[in-house]
Amino acid sequence: MSGAGTGAADAAAVGADAEAETAVETYTTSVVGGTGFTGGELLRLLAGHPAFEVVQATSRSADNMTVGRSHPNLRDLDLRFSDPDDLESVDVLFSATPHGVSMGRVDEYFDVADTVVDLSADFRLPEAAMYDEWYDGHASPEYLERAEYALPELNRENLPGADLIAGGGCNATATILGLKPLVDAGVLGPETGEVVVDVKVGSSEGGAGGGAASSHPERSGVVRPYAPTGHRHEAEIEAYLGLSVSFTVHAVDMVRGASATCHVFPDEPVSKADLWTGYRGAYADEPFMRIVSGGGGVYRYPEPKSVAGTNHGEVGFELDPGNRRVVVFSAIDNMTKGSAGQAVHAANVALGLPETAGLEFGGLHPVGSP
Amino acid sequence: MSGAGTGAADAAAVGADAEAETAVETYTTSVVGGTGFTGGELLRLLAGHPAFEVVQATSRSADNMTVGRSHPNLRDLDLRFSDPDDLESVDVLFSATPHGVSMGRVDEYFDVADTVVDLSADFRLPEAAMYDEWYDGHASPEYLERAEYALPELNRENLPGADLIAGGGCNATATILGLKPLVDAGVLGPETGEVVVDVKVGSSEGGAGGGAASSHPERSGVVRPYAPTGHRHEAEIEAYLGLSVSFTVHAVDMVRGASATCHVFPDEPVSKADLWTGYRGAYADEPFMRIVSGGGGVYRYPEPKSVAGTNHGEVGFELDPGNRRVVVFSAIDNMTKGSAGQAVHAANVALGLPETAGLEFGGLHPVGSP
Amino acid sequence: MSGAGTGAADAAAVGADAEAETAVETYTTSVVGGTGFTGGELLRLLAGHPAFEVVQATSRSADNMTVGRSHPNLRDLDLRFSDPDDLESVDVLFSATPHGVSMGRVDEYFDVADTVVDLSADFRLPEAAMYDEWYDGHASPEYLERAEYALPELNRENLPGADLIAGGGCNATATILGLKPLVDAGVLGPETGEVVVDVKVGSSEGGAGGGAASSHPERSGVVRPYAPTGHRHEAEIEAYLGLSVSFTVHAVDMVRGASATCHVFPDEPVSKADLWTGYRGAYADEPFMRIVSGGGGVYRYPEPKSVAGTNHGEVGFELDPGNRRVVVFSAIDNMTKGSAGQAVHAANVALGLPETAGLEFGGLHPVGSP
Amino acid sequence: MSGAGTGAADAAAVGADAEAETAVETYTTSVVGGTGFTGGELLRLLAGHPAFEVVQATSRSADNMTVGRSHPNLRDLDLRFSDPDDLESVDVLFSATPHGVSMGRVDEYFDVADTVVDLSADFRLPEAAMYDEWYDGHASPEYLERAEYALPELNRENLPGADLIAGGGCNATATILGLKPLVDAGVLGPETGEVVVDVKVGSSEGGAGGGAASSHPERSGVVRPYAPTGHRHEAEIEAYLGLSVSFTVHAVDMVRGASATCHVFPDEPVSKADLWTGYRGAYADEPFMRIVSGGGGVYRYPEPKSVAGTNHGEVGFELDPGNRRVVVFSAIDNMTKGSAGQAVHAANVALGLPETAGLEFGGLHPVGSP
The missing domain is CATH 3.30.360.10 (Dihydrodipicolinate Reductase; domain 2)
Incomplete structure (x- = not known):
């Protein structure tokens, strides 16, 4: 659905279309910070998602290397990391950077993306004063009111149409x-x-x-x-x-x-x-x-x-x-429900997609130290 | 595809149909021996398979208990174990019993199923003499020639249309x-x-x-x-x-x-x-x-x-x-490629389904002692 | 010190003697229930203890088998399990049986031993009513007052001379x-x-x-x-x-x-x-x-x-x-400080031996899942 | 035995003395490279050894910090790491540095110690040409002939009196x-x-x-x-x-x-x-x-x-x-028999001490990933 509006109303309409027609519309997505564990988990989920197409994954340390080199479960993914300073335009940008990065780049993110889903702590708390107390202050406090907490079980009603989604802590x-x-x-x-x-x-x-x-x-x-x-x-x-x-x-x-x-x-x-x-x-x-x-x-x-x-x-x-x-x-699972899965779930709700899209994996038995 | 022929030619035709039409045809399946680890792995794969419908899972010890009680990853599966002596008619019967059981029940299996996929050692070896040497002899040696070794990378050409498939050892x-x-x-x-x-x-x-x-x-x-x-x-x-x-x-x-x-x-x-x-x-x-x-x-x-x-x-x-x-x-993974996944892969080939159907899960990173 | 009195006063005197002379006196000991984990841990500690000599370890299931067969760290110990119904006379009997056994055998124990150290729950609680509430009642409530809780950090003052010592729960x-x-x-x-x-x-x-x-x-x-x-x-x-x-x-x-x-x-x-x-x-x-x-x-x-x-x-x-x-x-360590080590520590105090005797091992680094 | 000769003959005499008298003579020892795993294992073994007294452990990174901070099993050891450039005179110096360090410092080592036991690869191979082939050449090839391979089961006869002992690879x-x-x-x-x-x-x-x-x-x-x-x-x-x-x-x-x-x-x-x-x-x-x-x-x-x-x-x-x-x-155990324990064993043989001195610990059961 690259280039189209991503407001909830549009998304819902697309959702309805998707059921009526056989063609499936897709949202282009990128992952900023793709070599970390949550970045890799995002890539796993997005790569298997019927409505998302991953067009970019960035990494400063692994620039130009294959995603599969960092994440062996993604060896079949035909994608190389690219420079985080050279972001492509996408429908949905997922950021999986360390705490403190997104609050400094959020304007940039919105320059290239309609919807931003941040997995760090940078937009999780509702008030700037809380960042003063618990973190080192906030570089972009004007975004805090705009951000919606990702957890659908808590905040489903506010997610449709949200364009800044803040993933919860695990x-x-x-x-x-x-x-x-x-x-x-x-x-x-x-x-x-x-x-x-x-x-x-x-x-x-x-x-x-x-x-x-x-x-x-x-x-x-x-x-x-x-x-x-x-x-x-x-x-x-x-x-x-x-x-x-x-x-x-x-x-x-x-x-x-x-x-x-x-x-x-x-x-x-x-x-x-x-x-x-x-x-x-x-x-x-x-x-x-x-x-x-x-x-x-x-x-x-x-x-x-x-x-x-x-x-x-x-x-x-x-x-x-x-x-x-x-x-x-x-x-x-701190990596999935506690981070990347929650983010995808929230994006599904925000965009009017089926909630479980891309999140159908049900787990293994037996499994050791998972 | 219950009730239809399951020969390879038919299956291939069905596969073509499946692409042309939106309706997906399904094969009914059962798992004999569902509380064991490979039985549970089979149920996981079959439950997520687009062309298989699990209609029965048997267990003597857990008769009438939910599948999810034994396999917590399958808690959402609405299925209870039933008596292994009361087999339902299915298109494909998977047997995940201990070595020695299937060779004694294979006639029964074919009474209720068109295709039998056995995950034990009972039909893996091509000659009865080998069972005399390595196991305790064979109760149904007349089936050994009919059985096809499941591993497609080794035996793909003989699998289409096979009705007795013998899963390899891990x-x-x-x-x-x-x-x-x-x-x-x-x-x-x-x-x-x-x-x-x-x-x-x-x-x-x-x-x-x-x-x-x-x-x-x-x-x-x-x-x-x-x-x-x-x-x-x-x-x-x-x-x-x-x-x-x-x-x-x-x-x-x-x-x-x-x-x-x-x-x-x-x-x-x-x-x-x-x-x-x-x-x-x-x-x-x-x-x-x-x-x-x-x-x-x-x-x-x-x-x-x-x-x-x-x-x-x-x-x-x-x-x-x-x-x-x-x-x-x-x-x-001994449970998947080494057993249940190999069996499903072989069944896909035998029935003319897409080879990767139901086997798309690509793994996790990081993962501990998996 | 076989055959000698084991009261605290004697023991203290022996302790003093031990320092004054080069000869070390020893107490004969037995372990009832030697194949279990705490039984094995007791045998490890007692076998390395300068004042204890293990003369018997019992096991119903492993009667006549070597101790090292059950506990590979004790392969050098020249000892075979013997019948628990045939107890030898010892100075100190350690019982590492499942809960409920010692309370039924405590009279027997005192027939053959001067001091009994029990690692089960059978004498841990001070009152019979507590066994009614938390366990299935008590078969020998008359011993409860006599028993001393083993943990020296809690009960050191009452241990010298004690002849029934009840190991704490881990x-x-x-x-x-x-x-x-x-x-x-x-x-x-x-x-x-x-x-x-x-x-x-x-x-x-x-x-x-x-x-x-x-x-x-x-x-x-x-x-x-x-x-x-x-x-x-x-x-x-x-x-x-x-x-x-x-x-x-x-x-x-x-x-x-x-x-x-x-x-x-x-x-x-x-x-x-x-x-x-x-x-x-x-x-x-x-x-x-x-x-x-x-x-x-x-x-x-x-x-x-x-x-x-x-x-x-x-x-x-x-x-x-x-x-x-x-x-x-x-x-x-639930096996040592939480069970067998605590028991040996208490026995040391009860007998007037140096508190750390036999318990000097200081641990390993690095160590995995210990 | 600080200050005394450490030749095998003397050591044997001391051993005999030790049995005749109650006084135990001790050798002063140091560990160069004490924060690493084998350095810590050496310190554990030497601290519990009846004939060794640890007078120095060095670490560049943890200079002046307690040994227990790096090795929690040694918290009771009253010792702080000191500067590796400031070596004390000892009877026996153990070096547990990365490969390549000892070959450059061996002269220094012998300036302060009578016996040097090296746990790196620096003196393991008998010929300089092998270092050219397998490593990056050797800085002190003149010591190779003098060095004795530590493994007593292989080389016991050459260890008594050896003053440069090379620990084997695990x-x-x-x-x-x-x-x-x-x-x-x-x-x-x-x-x-x-x-x-x-x-x-x-x-x-x-x-x-x-x-x-x-x-x-x-x-x-x-x-x-x-x-x-x-x-x-x-x-x-x-x-x-x-x-x-x-x-x-x-x-x-x-x-x-x-x-x-x-x-x-x-x-x-x-x-x-x-x-x-x-x-x-x-x-x-x-x-x-x-x-x-x-x-x-x-x-x-x-x-x-x-x-x-x-x-x-x-x-x-x-x-x-x-x-x-x-x-x-x-x-x-790669840390013990494969490194530090082998070194202590060899030192025991070299100095005429009882072979098992300081190495009596027999292991645990059960134990996880040790």
Whole structure:
């Protein structure tokens, strides 16, 4: 659909056309920052997407090298990285650069693209003051109001027609997906007591850069408190759930995955039936969410393994009657639902495409440290 | 395409129709032995296949339980296991039972199905005498001539119209894919000297059954010689490549994957260019084969990680001039290319469907112990 | 010291003698239940202990087989398993049987041994009513008062001369070691409010038995909530710290190790200096405890890897000023400090031996999934 | 024994003294290059050695930082790294620097130390011409004749009194230990025909430096051909066994460990009994060698896990009658038997100390990716 308008109304019309006719219209897309892990995940998803055509992937370090050299799963993709300073015109530009880059280049991005989807933290928070508090300030605060948070389960109604989409943080995503049904049900609110969120994440969160702490000999087999307190994703959770949570993140031995265990102490007693009602109400119609809570077999609760490589999120819960605690488990693939998949999902919604387009992969079993 | 003939000619016609019309015809399929790992992998692939409809999956132990209880990646599949003694009529029956079961039930299978694809060892070897030597004899030797070996890279020409397809062994598949181009090029033959095949495999090869040796505390981090000599897959390699190989299999710490390192000592010197010519000649047109040999980046040779979850095979090679050795590396996912994916690929060829139908998943990066 | 009295006074005298003379006196010991993981760990520690001589290891399933067949690290040990119904007389009997066995055999044990050290849950809790609530009742409640909890950091003063020693649970041990200094300092008490303990454990906790959930393909790479609520170790924590905690245990991909992250919300603000004072006061003189809290390098907080194979415990902490939270990290090897090492440590104290005797191994670096 | 002569005769006398008297004499030692993995392993072994006192550990990058900051298992060691240009006088200097450093500093080393033990490749090969062929030439070829290869199982008779000891390469060590009994028995010789050595190693072989290929997301779960041909350890094997071998090294998912599978085709048939006789003859009196070959239980052949953290080597074998192949398995911990432990063992022999002094640790069970 290169050159055409990408407003939601147009997109919806195109969607209708697509069903009526056999020809499928496509949006040209580019990925800025394609050698990183989330950049590679974007390329994987976009390359398999029926409505997106990848016309450019940039990399300063791998300029002119094949995408498959960095991402062996993409060896069949006929594409070479190009210079990030030489952006092509596209319908949708996805940016997967380190934090701080997009806020400096967003004007440039809009010069070449109708829709910008940013996977960094640069447009995630709604107010400039939050960047002053949690990051190093913001270079383009005038865009913050325009940006829409990518997570459709939270923000679907504001995504159609959005032209600046801000992908959520992986740990924040896992937490928000776990707790939102409790907030919606009134079980949890800003006045409730402490909410402890204990997160376990895989090594892909550390990015492709390497470093001693992420070398295989040091990183294997760890249960390592890497963000005991003060993790920046707290800001997102507070901004979008209206809750201050006690947040601690541990590195564990897997590559993909984020698992949030949320310990909640509601003011009023809740029953297991209440919980089922709340979570079913929130997620029964969501194409990517599953409630996994008890039952038989080996996989009785959410596990990152079960959703590795997919855009699915699993949530589950148990009641601890003795201390009136609700324990909520939430598991995602940090690379997919927690980053690139969420971005594609949001773009699908923004452009009026089928929500699951390009995100149909359902995962593997058995799978090791995914 | 339930009820229609399934001969290759018909199938090809259907394939042509499928392109001309928007309606897609489907073959009904069943999976006998659905709780095992290869059964689950079959269900994953068939459920995502545009031309197959899964109408039955059987399990004696999990009768009436959901498929998703055994295979968490299939939680969205609306299917329950049923009694293996009560088989439904289907176009294609896939059997993923332990060795020895299919040879006893093959008449039954053909009572309910036009095409039978067996993933066990029961029809892999061409002669009954080989079962006497390597297994415990054969209960239905009259079917051996009718059976076609599933690996299309080896046996494509005999698959169209085949109604009994015998899936190859995973370690044999990795070896055959690695060595076949050398055999075709005349570099390697029955008179060459020793061929050493040193295989490394993941824990999924041991099946879903468990046992002390495959428990996580004992199986983690191993380099364990589990078949020092006498592995049954030697028989297949000899049968289909015409070579006797020195074969040793090690368990290593991954879940999916088989990697065969083949050490070959040709009688006549070969050059790197000869090798490239031979491997390109063998695999340039193969939709699932890749030659990965040297080059830059992290992934310079075949690795099981790079093909995990996919039907791809990677092969690569190096020359050791000092001792005139050719080292060939071959990597597959034992569950997919080495079993269920190979079976679906063969069924696609047998039925005249596009070869890659249902097998498009290209893998993940990064991915841990896949 | 076979045949001699084993009271604390005697033992202390022997200890003094041992230093004065070159001859080392030894206590004969046996291990009941020697094929399990904790039984094997006991045998490892006892075999290297300067004051213990292992005269018997029993196993019903491996009767008459060498110890090294079950535990390859003990191949040099010249010992075969014998029938558990035929116990030899020893100074100290260690029992590493499944829960429920020792409570039925304790009279027998005392028939053949002066001192009994039990590693199961059978004598851990101080009151029979707690067994009614958390287990299936108790067969020998008259022994409960006699039993001393093994953890020297908690109960050192009562161990000298004890003749029935009850090893703590691994997860309870990690938690108690993490929280006790806060309790001692008055930062934490029964009235304090919620204490969330989020535990991550390795696969050796599941024992040598195997089973589908602990098979390598299913257990690799997990973050699996295996005890969302109601874990029995809560009972111990409550009994010995006087606190009810919100306790959740996750299986993660390591073999050895238990890591407890304790989220505490003190009524009164505490400073980092207060915490250092409290933890130093509690552990500065403890031979096996280390405070690891911030600092540089890769290993800034407690990690199970850092103490794998050792009897060390690491504790560390951070303050989260925003919500007045104290986060405490505690890491042990569940097999050693959490079980067999703790038992040997307690026996050392009970018998008046040097506390670190037989427990000097300091661990490895680098080490993977230990 | 600081200040005393360190010749073998003296050392033997001291050894005798040590048994006669209670006082233990000690040798002062230093480790040059203490932040690397083998440097840390040396420090671990030397710190626990009854006859060695570590007086210095050097590091340019971590100058003045505690040893425990780099090696968390050594947190109790009261030692800080110092400047490598400021070497203290010691009895024994161990050098664990990258290849190429020691050959340039060996004069300096002998200025401050009576005995030098080098763990790099700098003095492993007996002739300068081999350094020209396999490395970048040699800066101090006059020392090559003086150097003794450290592996006592190969070179014990030349070690007493040696003052320059050259530690073997880990992969060469595994291979030499596996094949030497066959060479000694005349089963294998330079005329024998092809010997294929297929090695699998852990990530600690790559050192502490990191880099993209050894980052956890890329290195996890691999079976990666990292030295398809031309590995430098071939030179050592040829030099010390008199054999040219076909050598290929794979990275697999463990941290510690090297496993060599040697495929040998003897000219004359050998029996299993011949093999037992040969291996028993070679290793029955060796304190660190074990023959593990068949038998029952989970651990039937050599495995790196079984010897992780120890100075043990395991060897085993099987016969493949069909093609007259002998398969030999050899497993070591590359950090210990393959490097630092071998060095300490050699120093023990050189100084007349008990061979197993400081090397008593027997390993753990269960243990994951050690």
